[in-house]
Amino acid sequence: MANNKVFQNAHDAMQGILFDGMTILSGGFGICGIAENITEEIKASKVQGLTVVSNNCGIDGFGLGTLLHTRQIKKMISSYVGENKTFEEQYLKGELELEFSPQGTLAERCRAGGAGIPAFYTKTGVGTIIAEGKETKVIDGVEYLLEKAITGDLSIIKAWKGDESGNLVFRKAARNFNPPMAKAGKICVVEVEQLVKTGELDPDHIHLPGIYVDRIFEGKYTEKKIEFVTLREE
Amino acid sequence: MAWTREDICRVAALELKDGYYCNLGIGMPTKVANYIPDNINVTLQSENGMLGMGPFPLENEVDADIINAGKQTITELPETSYFDSSESFAMIRGGHIDLSILGALQVSEKGDLANWMIPGKMVKGMGGAMDLVAGVKKVLILMEHTAKDGQPKLLKECTLPLTGKSVVDMVITELGKFDITPEGVHVVEIAPGVTLDEIKSKTQAKIIG
Numbered sequence: 371m372a373n374n375k376v377f378q379n380a381h382d383a384m385q386g387i388l389f390d391g392m393t394i395l396s397g398g399f400g401i402c403g404i405a406e407n408i409t410e411e412i413k414a415s416k417v418q419g420l421t422v423v424s425n426n427c428g429i430d431g432f433g434l435g436t437l438l439h440t441r442q443i444k445k446m447i448s449s450y451v452g453e454n455k456t457f458e459e460q461y462l463k464g465e466l467e468l469e470f471s472p473q474g475t476l477a478e479r480c481r482a483g484g485a486g487i488p489a490f491y492t493k494t495g496v497g498t499i500i501a502e503g504k505e506t507k508v509i510d511g512v513e514y515l516l517e518k519a520i521t522g523d524l525s526i527i528k529a530w531k532g533d534e535s536g537n538l539v540f541r542k543a544a545r546n547f548n549p550p551m552a553k554a555g556k557i558c559v560v561e562v563e564q565l566v567k568t569g570e571l572d573p574d575h576i577h578l579p580g581i582y583v584d585r586i587f588e589g590k591y592t593e594k595k596i597e598f599v600t601l602r603e604e
Numbered sequence: 605m606a607w608t609r610e611d612i613c614r615v616a617a618l619e620l621k622d623g624y625y626c627n628l629g630i631g632m633p634t635k636v637a638n639y640i641p642d643n644i645n646v647t648l649q650s651e652n653g654m655l656g657m658g659p660f661p662l663e664n665e666v667d668a669d670i671i672n673a674g675k676q677t678i679t680e681l682p683e684t685s686y687f688d689s690s691e692s693f694a695m696i697r698g699g700h701i702d703l704s705i706l707g708a709l710q711v712s713e714k715g716d717l718a719n720w721m722i723p724g725k726m727v728k729g730m731g732g733a734m735d736l737v738a739g740v741k742k743v744l745i746l747m748e749h750t751a752k753d754g755q756p757k758l759l760k761e762c763t764l765p766l767t768g769k770s771v772v773d774m775v776i777t778e779l780g781k782f783d784i785t786p787e788g789v790h791v792v793e794i795a796p797g798v799t800l801d802e803i804k805s806k807t808q809a810k811i812i813g
Contacts, residue, residue, distance in 0.1 A: 474693025474735030497769030
């Protein structure tokens with residue numbers, strides 16, 4: 371069966387969906403499981419004033435770090451932004467806005483956004499500066515704070531295998547933020563290491579059903595980058 | 605002779621019990637994994653989405669898709685499972701993890717923890733620390749007893765921005781092992797060659813013997 375989700379490459383897949391000032395939700399943890407082909411295409415498009423929701427902001431010269439270098443990002447919503455000198459420079463000069471969200475809260479805000487839940491109560495951050503300006507409520511004697519869901523204009527996702535129907539399988543710890551981010555964007559574009567025909571993936575082993583995926587293409591990859599290669603002695 | 609960093613990790617490892625699910629923070633807490641007693645089974649969770657973390661890889665085992673929360677390469681075990689970040693923090697927030705071991709800048713006698721931010725310095729972010737201390741059943745802090753300038757880190761009230769309020773259960777420093785109790789900081793064990801007077805002189809929090 372023909373399927374209109376499949377695109378030939380990142381350039382084709384990104385046509386007509388980028389605009390200045392948009393909010394982009396990015397999967398990945400550090401530089402593991404990040405949509406590097408899509409990010410390159412966003413860079414090439416020169417789209418400006420982006421709000422990017424992502425646990426981290428890549429590293430200098432790779433991943434979202436490349437969009438910092440070209441000053442296309444206006445605001446980041448993240449839990450941890452170390453390992454990135456460009457980020458630090460722009461932030462300290464006041465050129466980049468930053469909203470910190472605790473990692474689990476960030477994941478849940480996106481999951482909730484994709485699940486039609488506008489806000490939720492959580493213990494995380496109670497009594498800290500994260501709680502400032504947020505509604506709190508005592509439920510069964512425990513104080514919680516209200517965190518709002520996150521949705522966005524576009525989700526950029528990396529998976530290991532995907533089929534023509536958009537069903538996805540992730541590989542090992544590269545799954546991380548990809549599923550919650552995929553669910554919370556109006557349009558979800560996915561790059562995969564291997565694009566297979568519909569029917570080739572075991573339906574019982576799909577990590578993210580194709581309903582969340584709008585566009586999919588097979589990415590081009592060289593060697594996978596690693597932030598900190600750490601070895602044990604033989 | 606106070607405890608070395610290795611000693612602190614060894615003392616911390618004794619808090620692990622058979623069957624525990626445990627999350628180890630970046631730095632010294634990660635090293636506690638090297639001292640887990642052979643006769644118990646402990647499963648390590650990594651908040652980026654892995655349960656059942658193995659040791660660091662040999663060179664020929666390196667896989668870019670198997671990393672821990674510190675973005676270091678790691679290996680999997682027969683019992684390993686992978687999941688997404690919202691599932692990972694459901695485990696953490698939902699109280700399914702038995703023990704979280706973290707570092708600290710300051711701890712108060714009420715169990716308040718500050719470990720993510722120094723005003724005026726570049727803030728890297730809290731990562732998963734706020735979720736861990738809010739959700740995990742027991743929170744163990746490993747830290748130096750005083751700051752580099754000699755100021756106490758075990759205080760009546762934290763002066764730095766908090767990671768969590770009333771969340772710390774136990775603190776281990778080079779001087780000893782301490783329980784945070786409603787009455788104050790209870791000295792459980794004193795490192796060899798250290799006196800209670802030395803601990804009191806280097807602690808602002810209320811110490812109870």
